[in-house]
Amino acid sequence: MHPDNSSIPAVHFASVSRHFGEVRAVDNLTLDIHDGEFFSMLGPSGSGKTTCLRLIAGFELPTQGDIYLYGNEVTDLPPYERDVNTVFQDYALFPHMTVGENIAYGLMIKKAPKPERQKRVEEMLELVRLPGYASRKPSQLSGGQRQRVALARALINHPRVLLLDEPLGALDLKLRQQMQIELKAIQQQVGITFVFVTHDQEEALTMSDRLAVFNHGRIEQIGTPADVYERPATAFVAGFVGVSNIIEGEIAKTITGSPEKFSVRPEKIFIREVGAPVSPDDYAVEGRIRDVVYLGVNTRYLVEVNDTLDLTVVKQNLRATSMSALAQRGQPVLLVWERNHNRPLVGN
């Protein structure tokens, strides 16, 4: 957490809960989102991240607790009285309106004069790189284009906070990666606080200034992408954000001298020959390569340490070919990593 006392948080949750019957979708959550940051809510489905977003938008009302936008309490305000706009997962474009009418909808509601509306629509279409599309119908657009229209429709109102509910989920990989870069660029251009919900950890790591990892209606960890990736606070975060080897109990004791649970990232581990010297700054454990998966850029090794523990090791294919990599199957090896790459974990 970066407490920033100089400015009021864009979004503030004070012990907010949202229960659906017995289900605690959001459970006693306290959270600050800073002004102007790209904030991601990351978590598996059902972890409460979307409910959190809907609480900010006003589509859901909290069972308990209060919500503030820029210091103003909005807990019971309906969506149309909140200065936030949403890009929906299914885009929610109005099928009976043209692209231009969709984008101008917020201005029409505010009764902005027609010439101004037209001018602003042109600007927004320019911003999302769809100039000249104003007279088309949403049904004539591709998924990526609809996504841009939904973004333009939300941004034209100059909201103080833009909420994005898995907006890239329906796009294919190439387009998604392209949109990630564009979204980030647009956010920096307009300087609005973005709250971005996703279940894709790579997306959250690429785009966010900070991210919160959700699980069971609670936040497991908040931090910068590097923080969360390099120093996962809990076993859940270590497992959900990237791939981690989690080691505990007897085997942990033989490696570090203590049975405390810790995690280590697969790319931090080196494979050495058995009997190779180990520096005092390193940890080492022996094992046998059980399986090799050749992935092109890199190779993933599954190394059997004992009956209950396999460690995953990822190695860039700087020299290795698929032949040489696959030939290592069954070999006994020594796994070595620097002591400071061990991350102690709390919780289960």
Next chain:
Amino acid sequence: MATTSATPDSPLRRLSTFLYRRPVLSLILLLAPPLLWLGVVYLGSLFALLIQSFFRLDGFTGQVVRQFTLATYAELFTRANLDVILRTTAMSAAVTIVCALVAFPLAYYMARYASLRVKAGLYLAVLLPLWSSYIVRVYAWKLILAKEGILNWFITQIGLGQVLEWVLSLPVIGGPSLSVSFLGMFIVFVYIWLPYMILPIQAALERVPKSLLEASGDLGARPGQTFRDVTLPLSFPGVVAGSIFTFSLTLGDFIIPGIIGDSSFFIGRVVYVQQGTAGNIPLAAAFTVVPMVIMAIYLILARKLGAFDAL
């Protein structure tokens, strides 16, 4: 079926392979019966009707003169016949508008708020009247609306007897009692055709995703604006579909005007009487063309107004 098709060379199996390889032939075989039925029985009789309307009845002999003439159509424009057409059209329009106004809130509740159980119950409530005979229900209404009927009694009991008398004293819609007034006929028409309005509207509302309503609110629209700018335009095809039912069913009905009301003629009754007792088949045929023309005009207008844009 499994046993019959098990033997590799059974005729059934060869037939199925033969048809599988010829999808067009299969399609023709499947579509021929309904198309023949519609084509011959429906379009054929429609065509026969059209031909009849261009003949005329000889007033002296009472025989149909099988010669092309527009005289029968000209007869439609006599004062009495124009009255019938206007009366029927006005009644149909009134019934359609009120059906839509009554049906929309119920359909909206069913599509948006009702739990599955409540929705099933409401479906049953809407459809249950259709399980009993139309004639029986109309006669039941005649008793309900009669001067000695339960409705009159109830209205008097709650002290609104004066209001009812005042309404019945109004020109055109009034009469000696509800069961012999246009108002009563109107009530029965609305009751009888209401399900045909509720179901299409409900289906159309069901297809409007909830996220569109949320998006509208998110962009600053109050519930009333969202209703006007999103819900209504997107469900309007359902309203038009329902109004086609209620409008055309009222236009052509010949039973209710004969049982309820002051025995004024409506198009359906004129057709019934002209082709029956009067034996004037050409005039009956010309009269049946009237609702078709009105419906065609109605659909063209609806299309012009953009009723089908959201389809």
